[in-house]
Amino acid sequence: MKLSARNQLKGTVKGVKSGTVMAEVVVDVGGQEIVSAITQGSVERLGLAEGQEVTVIVKATEVLLAIE
Amino acid sequence: MKLSARNQLKGTVKGVKSGTVMAEVVVDVGGQEIVSAITQGSVERLGLAEGQEVTVIVKATEVLLAIE
Amino acid sequence: MKLSARNQLKGTVKGVKSGTVMAEVVVDVGGQEIVSAITQGSVERLGLAEGQEVTVIVKATEVLLAIE
Amino acid sequence: MKLSARNQLKGTVKGVKSGTVMAEVVVDVGGQEIVSAITQGSVERLGLAEGQEVTVIVKATEVLLAIE
Amino acid sequence: MKLSARNQLKGTVKGVKSGTVMAEVVVDVGGQEIVSAITQGSVERLGLAEGQEVTVIVKATEVLLAIE
């Protein structure tokens, strides 16, 4: 599958915090932490767990920029 | 200023493509390209240009994950 | 690839309107039109054109509901 | 009320899973399931429950596309 | 129509800047400017123009917070 999303980074799951509806997944991407909030249903469907290799995906329209 | 957004990565602007309403900003983050689509008005207000240091910001709820 | 996004619908591209930065892609999903606004860069990278089979993807946190 | 959002699909609520802050609402749209993650406060304010007719709304900028 | 979106503010259109695909609409909400980037197709479908009364709508999951 080839996605329209411009940002796709390879990483490894560092931890999963599960809630009733939502879950928080922390991913290590080249030494930096990326945090994703997805549904707990998706965590279960993908079987996400520590150590798993994942791709972090972000649509370009969701990326803000800041300067000092 | 301290932001609620969980993902904040330092990078350098590699290029700006300006449209009438939207602009596309490519940022180098530790050797990886991150693409941001923001308004052309924001590009002008921040004075974004090649070589500038920026912070890439993404809210955790905007991050998708994928497995092979 | 298996995505965390909960909503993935099969469809066929009905039309592409290209701008400088953004593009609008209209997809027929079982007789209903779904409109996607992605970067023109992604339209070119995926080679999107009328008649092509695509999957429409929407993260659950991006779905609003309304009642009459 | 007429909304700017390009994607508005009629459906029927199949189920509601309530958390403390967020809730997951599954909607049947012409035989396909659409999942929405909204606040539990909105579920209560709209009185969402199984069998209810709802409109699923998605802004075009939130729609990703994929090809095989 | 009653929307799940938690944030709905009444305002008046101050200006519309039209691009090929996207448009920028500036809305005055109680003396403060709110900027919306929607498709040019939606601007035309709603007939948005200066002086028009509109409701600005933002899903709670799209709102970031910052402290000094």
Add this chain to the structure above:
Amino acid sequence: MKLSARNQLKGTVKGVKSGTVMAEVVVDVGGQEIVSAITQGSVERLGLAEGQEVTVIVKATEVLLAIE
């Protein structure tokens, strides 16, 4: 820090509802309530509590419009 996000409104926290993963923060902005759904991790990191001054931030691409 100067943000690309076009919408930045000053307000005061009226209440915080904490869940396991997500939290809901209600902010008073000039007499109007704005609701934000962010991770509970961000609420703790920013130390958000009633009475605190915050800035509400919304990217222009996340703002929908409606007319009667």
